[in-house]
Amino acid sequence: MSEWIIPDWPAPQRVRACSTTRHGGHSVAPWASLNPAAHVGDNSAHVNRNRQQIAERLKLTLLPQWLDQVHGNAVVRLPADELLPQADAAITCEPGVVCAVMTADCLPVLFCSNDGREVAAAHAGWRGLCGGVLEQTLARFTCAASDIHAWLGPAIGPAAFEVGPEVRQAFMASHAEADAAFRPAGEKYYADIWLLAEQRLRRAGITSVSGSRRCTFTERHDFFSFRRDAITGRMATLIWLE
Numbered sequence: 477m478s479e480w481i482i483p484d485w486p487a488p489q490r491v492r493a494c495s496t497t498r499h500g501g502h503s504v505a506p507w508a509s510l511n512p513a514a515h516v517g518d519n520s521a522h523v524n525r526n527r528q529q530i531a532e533r534l535k536l537t538l539l540p541q542w543l544d545q546v547h548g549n550a551v552v553r554l555p556a557d558e559l560l561p562q563a564d565a566a567i568t569c570e571p572g573v574v575c576a577v578m579t580a581d582c583l584p585v586l587f588c589s590n591d592g593r594e595v596a597a598a599h600a601g602w603r604g605l606c607g608g609v610l611e612q613t614l615a616r617f618t619c620a621a622s623d624i625h626a627w628l629g630p631a632i633g634p635a636a637f638e639v640g641p642e643v644r645q646a647f648m649a650s651h652a653e654a655d656a657a658f659r660p661a662g663e664k665y666y667a668d669i670w671l672l673a674e675q676r677l678r679r680a681g682i683t684s685v686s687g688s689r690r691c692t693f694t695e696r697h698d699f700f701s702f703r704r705d706a707i708t709g710r711m712a713t714l715i716w717l718e
Contacts (some may be wrong), residue, residue: 479698480533483627485686488592490571493715494534495584495629497698501526503709511700511709512542513578518709530712540576540714541566545599547582549609551616565598565613574716580700581637581692583669584629584713585610589619595715602639605672606646611680621681628687629713632703634659634668636693641665647672651679 481495501510502525507518512527514520531539541554544562552563554573566575567587575597577584582601588594598604598613614621634657644665647654657671674685692699692711700708 481630481688481690483586483629483686484688485625485627486684487588487625488590490592490718491588491595491715492534492718493586493588493595493627493713495713496530496711498700498709498711499698500533501529506705506707507700507709512712513710514542516709517707530714534714536574536716537572538574540574540712542576542578543599545578547599547601547603549604549607549612551596551598551609551612553616564600564604564609565596567594567596567613567616568717569594571717574714576712576714578710578712579629579631579692580702580708580710581632583631583673584711585613585673586627586629586713586715587613587617588625588715589617590623590625591619592717594618595717597713597715600669600673602643602667602669602672605669605676606643610673610676614677614680614682622683624682625684625686626677626682628670628673628685628689630688630690630692630695630699630711631669632693632701633689633691634666634671636691636703637667637669638664639667643667651675 479499550563551565552561577599587596
């Protein structure tokens, strides 16, 4: 599992988390090789083997309950009645239940409470981030935001994430400090999605934010990237309680 990413953050011992890379699976190009996403055109048998391999390597007692991600701000509490809940974040307090999101440039964000009783995972593309998916996730915790840790996973970096002026305007419409996350590039801007997320988390009351700032777009060997390749796989970022 050395090629996968284990968050370096002050989480309680019973909190387990991991972010996969593209390494170690069964899919072939352009989804090579560890693609757990069933919605990107990959062979379903390969996807199922990849999902099973993730579960086995992480020694999960229950398979992740994958989400139908729509770049929104809905949060589902797991375990859920639906097989594929339409949501962009999941939260649980049940041991063994796995919260998981898939990304390939969007930002995965993990949360855990200081007491180790609640964990959550959120999928934050710019639309979901601007729409409040992180704040909505925090609102589902039973503790205060100041008692929650957040970890920001691999995403498209500020040297590659080119956006139009409407994206900058959307963020600045509610918080002027978002301007610091945008660098002019002609008529467009380069955006720092990690900084945008951290600004919103700290404004919501979180004081403990960490992450690796690994760029999915430039680190071709390790990560899938939708912006770079269009037809590609997804990474999974997972969190659960032992």
